[in-house]
Amino acid sequence: xxxxxxxxxxxxxxxxxxxxxxxxxxxxxxxxxxxxxxxxxxxxxxxxxxxxxxxxxxxxxxxxxxxxxxxxxxxxxxxxxxxxxxxxxxxxxxxxxxxxxxxxxxxxxxxxxxxxxxxxxxxxxxxxxxxxxxxxxxxxxxxxxxxxxxxxxxxxxxxxxxxxxxxxxxxxxxxxxxxxxxxxxxxxxxxxxxxxx
Amino acid sequence: xxxxxxxxxxxxxxxxxxxxxxxxxxxxxxxxxxxxxxxxxxxxxxxxxxxxxxxxxxxxxxxxxxxxxxxxxxxxxxxxxxxxxxxxxxxxxxxxxxxxxxxxxxxxxxxxxxxxxxxxxxxxxxxxxxxxxxxxxxxxxxxxxxxxxxxxxxxxxxxxxxxxxxxxxxxxxxxxxxxxxxxxxxxxxxxxxxxxxxxxxxxxxxxxxxxxxxxx
Numbered sequence: 001x002x003x004x005x006x007x008x009x010x011x012x013x014x015x016x017x018x019x020x021x022x023x024x025x026x027x028x029x030x031x032x033x034x035x036x037x038x039x040x041x042x043x044x045x046x047x048x049x050x051x052x053x054x055x056x057x058x059x060x061x062x063x064x065x066x067x068x069x070x071x072x073x074x075x076x077x078x079x080x081x082x083x084x085x086x087x088x089x090x091x092x093x094x095x096x097x098x099x100x101x102x103x104x105x106x107x108x109x110x111x112x113x114x115x116x117x118x119x120x121x122x123x124x125x126x127x128x129x130x131x132x133x134x135x136x137x138x139x140x141x142x143x144x145x146x147x148x149x150x151x152x153x154x155x156x157x158x159x160x161x162x163x164x165x166x167x168x169x170x171x172x173x174x175x176x177x178x179x180x181x182x183x184x185x186x187x188x189x190x191x192x193x194x195x196x197x
Numbered sequence: 198x199x200x201x202x203x204x205x206x207x208x209x210x211x212x213x214x215x216x217x218x219x220x221x222x223x224x225x226x227x228x229x230x231x232x233x234x235x236x237x238x239x240x241x242x243x244x245x246x247x248x249x250x251x252x253x254x255x256x257x258x259x260x261x262x263x264x265x266x267x268x269x270x271x272x273x274x275x276x277x278x279x280x281x282x283x284x285x286x287x288x289x290x291x292x293x294x295x296x297x298x299x300x301x302x303x304x305x306x307x308x309x310x311x312x313x314x315x316x317x318x319x320x321x322x323x324x325x326x327x328x329x330x331x332x333x334x335x336x337x338x339x340x341x342x343x344x345x346x347x348x349x350x351x352x353x354x355x356x357x358x359x360x361x362x363x364x365x366x367x368x369x370x371x372x373x374x375x376x377x378x379x380x381x382x383x384x385x386x387x388x389x390x391x392x393x394x395x396x397x398x399x400x401x402x403x404x405x406x407x408x409x410x411x412x413x
Binding site: 012013016017018019020021022028032033035036037039042043045046047048049050051052053054055056057058059060061063064065066067068069071072075076115138139140141142145155 | 235259260262263266267269270305306308309344346347349352353356357360361362364365367368369370371372373376377383384385392395396399400402403406408409
């Protein structure tokens with residue numbers, strides 16, 4: 001079905017909020033009255049729904065890496081996903097791996113921050129065999145302040161693909177009082193077949 | 198004799214070309230279902246002419262996704278939404294055939310009204326429709342299609358390109374099914390900020406996945 005142009009298209013924000021169930025009833029009703037009479041806006045809303053379904057599917061298949069809340073991790077576990085979890089304190093080194101069955105590897109970094117502070121993570125990955133390094137910066141990651149930790153969901157396939165390597169993570173905490181650093185949090189990663197146990 | 202009339206454009210939706218036949222001194226529109234407006238399709242079904250069945254099929258194809266989206270929003274279940282689509286389309290076609298749709302120009306409002314009523318009654322025995330004319334069901338069944346899923350690898354790359362906060366917000370929205378208010382509380386930010394992050398993220402994902410208007 002071809003999407004014909006709409007001369008008064010619904011704003012993208014309204015479509016997103018409608019799909020998420022975040023519009024008040026009256027506004028939602030207006031959105032419905034519009035797209036029921038408009039093929040173009042129906043297609044636009046359908047595209048949002050496809051994206052939403054796709055994103056949920058990525059989590060269900062262990063196909064996304066992100067900083068998340070502990071609640072998301074527990075929900076994934078309740079949905080039957082297999083999650084391997086490692087908690088690392090500042091200055092600590094932890095051996096880690098990913099088994100063939102792991103949908104996700106969850107890294108929990110112990111942090112203590114205030115609500116007005118933001119946290120960037122700088123991760124240096126050093127390959128043991130070649131000595132090669134890679135650096136990843138993740139800005140403004142989510143902090144679970146109640147549990148005092150940063151929870152990073154790592155796609156299982158991505159971790160399994162990594163050769164033996166050392167992951168050194170530093171947290172850069174910035175706030176009104178200035179900047180401070182926490183860490184390093186070190187993970188010694190080995191592929192499953194090489195992992196000691 | 199057939200005569201072509203100029204193109205007309207509806208405010209929101211179908212661009213149509215009208216061809217009319219002249220027969221016995223009277224003008225009668227010949228409307229290709231795929232190029233007709235929703236109202237014209239409804240009129241064709243009401244008139245019960247030879248092309249009525251094509252018009253029914255086209256109406257079903259157009260309204261199925263609309264009712265599905267409504268059902269997903271209100272019933273929060275793919276199965277329930279599919280059931281809603283089937284029931285609403287069957288009711289609509291049957292009512293059109295019986296001449297019980299008084300204002301075909303308002304067919305969209307009519308279908309929305311049926312969707313609202315059926316969804317409200319969902320779960321109750323009362324919502325079950327009468328048995329459909331066997332001829333109606335194939336047109337309805339043909340219109341019910343699950344949307345093609347997005348390529349997971351491509352989507353994963355696009356989601357990976359979002360900022361950390363945006364990525365967190367979309368996961369909480371679509372996997373955890375949390376409202377903007379719930380996400381704001383969990384992340385210790387304002388609800389308005391959550392909505393802005395979400396809108397921005399979806400705009401970027403649409404473009405990255407080739408789903409925005411300019412891409413088609």
